[in-house]
Amino acid sequence: MNQRPAICLLNRGAGLLDGLTGLLLILSPGFTFRLMGISFPEDCHVFASYLGVFVFSVGVAHFLTGKFPVDGAARERWRTIWLVTSIVRLNVAAFVSSQIILGGLTPGWATVAVTDGGVALLFLSLLKRQVPAIK
Numbered sequence: 001m002n003q004r005p006a007i008c009l010l011n012r013g014a015g016l017l018d019g020l021t022g023l024l025l026i027l028s029p030g031f032t033f034r035l036m037g038i039s040f041p042e043d044c045h046v047f048a049s050y051l052g053v054f055v056f057s058v059g060v061a062h063f064l065t066g067k068f069p070v071d072g073a074a075r076e077r078w079r080t081i082w083l084v085t086s087i088v089r090l091n092v093a094a095f096v097s098s099q100i101i102l103g104g105l106t107p108g109w110a111t112v113a114v115t116d117g118g119v120a121l122l123f124l125s126l127l128k129r130q131v132p133a134i135k
Contacts, residue, residue: 007126007131010122011078012062014059015061017115017119018058018059019063021052022052024052025048026052029044029045029048029049030045036111036112054088061084062081064081083124086120086127090116092112092116093116093120096112100113
């Protein structure tokens with residue numbers, strides 16, 4: 001089975017998800033939080049936009065990998081981006097989950113923890129299976 005289209009779609013999809021979310025947080029944090037079903041203190045726009053810069057950056061990283069790897073250098077570039085963004089995502093998932101448990105964040109934030117944790121685990125499982133492979 002040719003894994004190239006699926007892997008490209010997965011990588012670009014993760015980048016698009018974070019890139020658009022980050023951009024929305026930068027430009028209109030109150031609107032973005034309402035879309036997520038999360039209450040948002042109106043006096044925190046600048047901090048939410050600051051968070052958006054990080055979310056946007058994770059998304060952009062997926063687009064910097066270029067086309068599907070056809071050589072060793074391109075393959076390693078994909079694998080590095082997946083590892084680094086997975087570390088960020090797992091840390092976000094752990095922090096958000098702990099804050100929900102401790103009462104610092106409302107349960108609506110669970111979508112952030114589940115999404116980041118799930119995407120990180122998916123990319124880490126692909127790394128463990130040596131995907132993307134050079135064909």
